Amino acid sequence: MRARVAVLVASLAAAPASWPATASGSPQLRPSPSKDPGVTVPDLTSRTPGVAPAPAWDTFTADVTIRRRLVRKDGTAGPEAPEMRYRWVRALGDTGWKTTMTVLSVSPDIVQTSKGPQAVSRKVPVSRIEIGDARAPARIFDAEGRMLFMLPTAPPTDPPAAAAGAALPPELEAVRGAAAAFKANLASAVAAGSDAARPPSDLRSREWVEHLLPSAAGRGARRAAFARDMGSPQGSVRGLERFLLNRDGDVTEILSDPAWSVPVEINVVRDGALVSHSVLSYDEDPGAGLVRRRIRSEQLLSPESGDRALVDFELSNIRLDRGGAR
Amino acid sequence: MIRRLGLIAMALAAAIATARPAGAQDPPLVLVHGIKSNGTAWIDAQARFNRQLAVTVYNPTINDWKALIPDQAAQLQGKLPGVPGLPVVVGHSNGGVVAREWSKTKPMKGLLTLSSPNQGAPIANNAVAWGMYNASIVAGLLNVQASFSNPNEGSFWILAVIQGALAFAADTVGTGVAALATTGFDVYAPVFSQDKVGSSYMQGLNSPGNLAREAAAIPNRVSIATYVPDYNLGGAFRALSPDNVDFFRAALWASVGTLDVWAGTIASSGDPRDIERAHRMLTASFLLSLHEGMWCQAVSDPSPYAVTLGGSCHPNDTFIPTWSHVLPGSLLIPKPNMPAHIQQTERMIPVLYEVLTAHMGVAPRGAGGGPGSPSILPGGSQLSPGQAISSPDGRYQLIFQTDGNLVIYRADGAPIWWTGTHGISPGAARMQTDGNFVVYDSANAPAWHTYTYGNPGAYLSMQNNGAFVIHAANGARLWGSPVPPNEVNPPPGGGGGGPTAPSPDTLTAGARLYPGQAVQSLDRRFALTYQTDGNLVLYGPGGVPRWSTQAFSSPGYAEMQVDGNFVVYASDGTPIWASGTSGSRGGTLVVHNDGQVDITTAQGLVVWQTGTGGS
Numbered sequence: 001m002r003a004r005v006a007v008l009v010a011s012l013a014a015a016p017a018s019w020p021a022t023a024s025g026s027p028q029l030r031p032s033p034s035k036d037p038g039v040t041v042p043d044l045t046s047r048t049p050g051v052a053p054a055p056a057w058d059t060f061t062a063d064v065t066i067r068r069r070l071v072r073k074d075g076t077a078g079p080e081a082p083e084m085r086y087r088w089v090r091a092l093g094d095t096g097w098k099t100t101m102t103v104l105s106v107s108p109d110i111v112q113t114s115k116g117p118q119a120v121s122r123k124v125p126v127s128r129i130e131i132g133d134a135r136a137p138a139r140i141f142d143a144e145g146r147m148l149f150m151l152p153t154a155p156p157t158d159p160p161a162a163a164a165g166a167a168l169p170p171e172l173e174a175v176r177g178a179a180a181a182f183k184a185n186l187a188s189a190v191a192a193g194s195d196a197a198r199p200p201s202d203l204r205s206r207e208w209v210e211h212l213l214p215s216a217a218g219r220g221a222r223r224a225a226f227a228r229d230m231g232s233p234q235g236s237v238r239g240l241e242r243f244l245l246n247r248d249g250d251v252t253e254i255l256s257d258p259a260w261s262v263p264v265e266i267n268v269v270r271d272g273a274l275v276s277h278s279v280l281s282y283d284e285d286p287g288a289g290l291v292r293r294r295i296r297s298e299q300l301l302s303p304e305s306g307d308r309a310l311v312d313f314e315l316s317n318i319r320l321d322r323g324g325a326r
Numbered sequence: 327m328i329r330r331l332g333l334i335a336m337a338l339a340a341a342i343a344t345a346r347p348a349g350a351q352d353p354p355l356v357l358v359h360g361i362k363s364n365g366t367a368w369i370d371a372q373a374r375f376n377r378q379l380a381v382t383v384y385n386p387t388i389n390d391w392k393a394l395i396p397d398q399a400a401q402l403q404g405k406l407p408g409v410p411g412l413p414v415v416v417g418h419s420n421g422g423v424v425a426r427e428w429s430k431t432k433p434m435k436g437l438l439t440l441s442s443p444n445q446g447a448p449i450a451n452n453a454v455a456w457g458m459y460n461a462s463i464v465a466g467l468l469n470v471q472a473s474f475s476n477p478n479e480g481s482f483w484i485l486a487v488i489q490g491a492l493a494f495a496a497d498t499v500g501t502g503v504a505a506l507a508t509t510g511f512d513v514y515a516p517v518f519s520q521d522k523v524g525s526s527y528m529q530g531l532n533s534p535g536n537l538a539r540e541a542a543a544i545p546n547r548v549s550i551a552t553y554v555p556d557y558n559l560g561g562a563f564r565a566l567s568p569d570n571v572d573f574f575r576a577a578l579w580a581s582v583g584t585l586d587v588w589a590g591t592i593a594s595s596g597d598p599r600d601i602e603r604a605h606r607m608l609t610a611s612f613l614l615s616l617h618e619g620m621w622c623q624a625v626s627d628p629s630p631y632a633v634t635l636g637g638s639c640h641p642n643d644t645f646i647p648t649w650s651h652v653l654p655g656s657l658l659i660p661k662p663n664m665p666a667h668i669q670q671t672e673r674m675i676p677v678l679y680e681v682l683t684a685h686m687g688v689a690p691r692g693a694g695g696g697p698g699s700p701s702i703l704p705g706g707s708q709l710s711p712g713q714a715i716s717s718p719d720g721r722y723q724l725i726f727q728t729d730g731n732l733v734i735y736r737a738d739g740a741p742i743w744w745t746g747t748h749g750i751s752p753g754a755a756r757m758q759t760d761g762n763f764v765v766y767d768s769a770n771a772p773a774w775h776t777y778t779y780g781n782p783g784a785y786l787s788m789q790n791n792g793a794f795v796i797h798a799a800n801g802a803r804l805w806g807s808p809v810p811p812n813e814v815n816p817p818p819g820g821g822g823g824g825p826t827a828p829s830p831d832t833l834t835a836g837a838r839l840y841p842g843q844a845v846q847s848l849d850r851r852f853a854l855t856y857q858t859d860g861n862l863v864l865y866g867p868g869g870v871p872r873w874s875t876q877a878f879s880s881p882g883y884a885e886m887q888v889d890g891n892f893v894v895y896a897s898d899g900t901p902i903w904a905s906g907t908s909g910s911r912g913g914t915l916v917v918h919n920d921g922q923v924d925i926t927t928a929q930g931l932v933v934w935q936t937g938t939g940g941s
Contacts, residue, residue, distance in 0.1 A: 064590055068612035078636065079623075081615045086583075088590055101587040109619065111558045112626075112640040122618075123559060125572065125868075126579040129587050131487070138487070138587070140580040148576050148870055172457040172503050178464045179499035186471055186493060190486045193477030208594045229597050245599065248475055254598045263598040278605055295593065297605035301613075302465045305458065309466070309609040313593070 057320040058092040060209060063104065065314045071298075073306025082122055083107040096204055099131040212315070214262050214282070215289040223261040230254060240264060250275075260290060275300040291318060353435070354409045355381035355688065358402065358428075359671070360419025360442075361391050361517065367418065367671040369748065370741050373727045374675055377712065378739075379682065380689040384409060388424065392515035395420075395527065399427035411435075414546075414686055416678060417442055418671050419646065420521065422549075422653070426531060429543050436546035436686045437653075440678065441643050441670055444549065445532060445650040446523030452624040453506050453518075459613075459620050460499045466610040467492055473603040481592050481600050488588050488607065491581035495614045498563070498578065502617070505562035523628065523650075537655050548685055550677065551651035552664040553641035561621035565644035568666035572869040578617065585611035643667040657685060676739040703763075703786040708756040715788050722792045726755040730773065732765050734792060734807065742792055742810045743840060746883065746897075747773040757786045761804065763796055776805040777836050777888055791830070805836040808843050833886040833915040841881040847917045854917050856884045860902065862894055864936060866921055873923070873936040877903040886915050890933070892925055905934045 064086040070078030085104040090097050108119040128141040137150040210218045230243035240255035255265040268276035278297035282290040294314045301307045355375055357368040364387040372385045386405035388398050402424060412435035417425035422442025474485040520527035530536060563574040585607045593604035626647035627637030641648040645667040652658055659681060665673040682688040701718045714725035721737045731748035732755050733741050745765055750773050753766035761781025765774040776796050778784060783799025795806040809830040831848050839856035846853035853865050860879035866872045879896035886892050891908035892915055893901050905925055907913060912928035922939025924932050
């Protein structure tokens with residue numbers, strides 16, 4: 001499989017023609033050698049090919065590293081967000097999965113001082129986010145373990161009205177209006193869809209881990225899910241099965257590895273232009289499965305500016321445990 | 327007791343005789359406000375400097391602050407045709423630049439610029455780019471919502487759980503743009519073209535020729551360069567609402583984290599389209615996470631177009647960078663960790679007092695009101711305009727100002743309570759023989775009173791805990807001003823507390839909160855704050871709001887009325903919100919350590935509560 005992944009990576013190395021190369025080179029996947037030993041699983045969890053793992057584990061743990069930056073239309077680097085490292089824990093309880101994201105580190109800010117550039121803490125006031133059952137509000141905690149508040153209860157931060165007598169440029173007024181309209185439309189959309197929208201019926205299912213740790217045994221189920229969600233393959237590209245979904249003016253192309261039935265590339269085209277491009281990379285798991293290591297994505301922020309957001313979502317130190325992470 | 331009051335009255339009369347009101351013979355001190363402001367920005371400084379410095383203070387309003395800077399200087403001259411001699415001029419923000427321009431026609435003894443954009447304001451260069459950054463956030467949010475367009479798809483329900491984070495992101499955009507409006511940013515305002523870094527006006531102002539002229543025309547030039555603590559944090563929200571920055575930052579990073587955690591969760595679903603949704607969420611949280619850094623660049627990077635071209639974060643006061651506060655050739659006084667730009671005219675008065683007296687040759691007036699002066703005003707006596715009494719330890723002073731306002735000042739000059747009666751033609755603040763303490767105008771019309779009539783023999787005491795209290799003849803407490811938040815308890819053994827001194831967590835009948843004041847729980851974890859936006863908010867640990875009236879107005883005061891009703895009044899006297907507990911005469915409001923706020927009748931019956939207890 002590792003060789004197979006390498007082939008896929010090579011086939012994707014050429015950037016889509018509609019986007020220029022970034023300042024640092026191709027925006028495409030460049031997997032770095034991983035020193036991560038792979039997935040740690042308890043003895044009760046079988047990773048034998050062709051045999052479904054025994055559903056004994058009840059806690060999933062992984063470290064998530066998220067790197068994000070902006071790339072200008074001409075490929076020059078724009079601002080970079082702090083690198084965020086989280087400990088991501090999903091623990092199975094009586095009523096479903098409880099998700100906890102603990103902030104492990106946030107890269108420092110660089111500020112100018114009288115002594116020159118200095119790295120300073122961003123003093124991120126949030127330390128832990130807990131999400132209980134589906135639709136439960138997120139609970140936000142500080143470093144001392146005190147709950148600060150809950151989301152989605154919207155914080156009472158209605159922006160101040162425009163200063164009297166100040167005439168903002170039309171483009172700025174438009175931005176403010178668009179933000180207000182978005183908020184109103186969002187509330188309407190959520191309310192309108194509340195009847196139809198339902199959380200997953202089987203709240204205690206372990207199936208989701210199959211997509212992070214695809215097993216050989218699960219290939220058939222994954223392929224069936226593909227067919228259900230995306231229809232039949234529409235040919236192939238670079239040896240990958242090509243699925244197409246056309247909706248709301250967006251054409252979503254998903255390229256899937258036929259041997260494992262896992263997505264390796266997702267492209268979204270709107271009005272004939274590429275607006276989103278994501279690449280997923282996997283490592284081979286010693287237990288004869290795969291481990292999804294990274295998703296690297298580019299999103300076009302607006303056709304006018306041409307700015308793109310680069311997002312790198314990386315998983316490491318993945319564990320499946322019983323009785324909670326140790 | 328009567329004998330003691332008689333001695334006090336004699337001492338008071340002696341002290342009052344030594345107080346010297348401002349006189350026309352004093353040298354002039356001119357205060358110049360900045361953009362989108364007026365003379366009210368300096369109203370407290372004006373009162374204090376008139377009282378404590380041997381100057382006559384002029385505090386004009388520049389009506390057209392959008393005008394070109396030379397035109398603003400001409401307006402200034404037009405407002406002050408009769409300023410005698412050589413004034414000392416203090417300019418805040420753009421007022422400092424206007425004062426420099428004014429010096430071309432008006433010789434000055436001294437010029438003090440406070441956080442002025444002496445070398446330009448980068449936000450004037452970056453305003454549109456900042457707006458475009460905010461536009462990209464909106465685009466990112468729309469992308470997220472568009473990916474959840476079908477309620478029948480499996481993951482639509484996630485839109486509901488991230489709704490709060492997305493809505494907060496939209497609010498952040500609104501705040502970011504409003505911050506520009508707060509600066510007075512106006513694409514058509516001529517002043518902004520001149521305030522840009524590198525503008526031809528700024529080049530001329532800081533040219534060697536003009537600096538040499540300034541050096542000759544203004545013998546004493548001082549610039550105060552400030553920055554706020556953690557100047558890289560808080561973004562536009564801090565610039566707009568500095569006292570609430572902790573809550574904003576918590577909400578900002580909670581929203582970033584919430585989007586991240588749900589992105590991670592749905593990216594592990596079986597539907598490849600969820601991976602696309604996840605990355606739209608990660609992109610939205612990314613753009614949100616840039617807010618603080620982008621604002622810092624926009625207001626502080628010396629390269630003119632940092633937001634577009636990439637820049638860095640420099641020390642700043644939330645609107646103007648410290649490097650631009652420097653007036654070339656002046657005595658530079660750095661002041662780190664100062665209040666935010668919009669707070670400086672109110673909260674840096676002690677600093678200005680220090681600089682004016684230590685570096686600019688302005689003499690203190692030497693009026694009474696210090697330690698040793700009377701702390702009690704007996705019935706039948708009064709404070710005339712300019713007169714004061716002090717707490718026994720000298721840390722607090724109650725003064726009836728020449729502008730008609732009755733104000734309690736802390737020793738560092740910070741006003742902590744006031745009646746809000748400024749603007750009247752002042753008559754006297756009388757401790758009447760009927761027990762009522764009344765502020766009268768010069769026509770003998772009452773402007774404010776304590777509602778304590780019917781108590782002959784009552785007297786007023788200024789206490790060591792920063793409150794003044796009306797006592798009955800037997801010493802019982804009839805009325806008290808709020809105890810400031812930093813004064814949890816009267817100092818041990820301190821005098822002036824009175825036999826029934828109020829607890830700092832309590833508002834008793836007749837007590838008021840004025841904008842910016844709070845009453846807090848004894849453990850200081852909870853504070854019921856009357857905000858300057860008119861909203862009355864209970865804040866808990868970490869500055870998290872727990873309850874509020876959600877009644878915004880031009881603020882007047884919140885009063886625990888003698889009829890038992892707790893009422894918030896707008897500045898025009900309109901009641902905005904009420905607890906609806908009238909009829910429980912003599913009720914008290916208490917902020918408890920568990921976060922509960924309640925009103926209890928004189929009989930001990932709880933008639934109202936916020937329902938926030940249990941923390």
